[in-house]
Amino acid sequence: MLIASVSYGQDIKVEYDKKLDFTQFKTFRFGEGEVITPEDQQVVSEVQMNKWVKAAVSRELEAKGLTRVDSSADLTVSYAIGAMARSDAGSVGPMGLTPGSMERNYSRDYSQGSFVIDLNNRIMS
Numbered sequence: 001m002l003i004a005s006v007s008y009g010q011d012i013k014v015e016y017d018k019k020l021d022f023t024q025f026k027t028f029r030f031g032e033g034e035v036i037t038p039e040d041q042q043v044v045s046e047v048q049m050n051k052w053v054k055a056a057v058s059r060e061l062e063a064k065g066l067t068r069v070d071s072s073a074d075l076t077v078s079y080a081i082g083a084m085a086r087s088d089a090g091s092v093g094p095m096g097l098t099p100g101s102m103e104r105n106y107s108r109d110y111s112q113g114s115f116v117i118d119l120n121n122r123i124m125s
Helices: 046-063
Strands: 002-007 011-016 027-035 075-091 105-121
Touching: 027 046, 046 075
Parallel strands: 027 075
Antiparallel strands: 002 011, 002 105, 075 105
């Protein structure tokens, strides 16, 4: 129903059913949550990350008038969050990377983060 992801360069994509009336939903609960960052690259624990995600999502949904419940709910929130190490390489034109430089190839290492939230609704399922 709703999918959002964030990647390198602050590229944000949001997909949702534009015909769906979200005002019909009054309650939500959390389903599966997954931290996809490899353990050896995690800066904070999965437990802490899950707490932060649930707190932030709860705050946003409650601000929209929904109530968090532990059992049967109109919406079930599932998510995947994390970062993966990436690298990029390429070459530049005849001017080089900097003036006077003959270096025409570059490589860089970076982290690519993603955060996907899925809201499954019981009413339309």
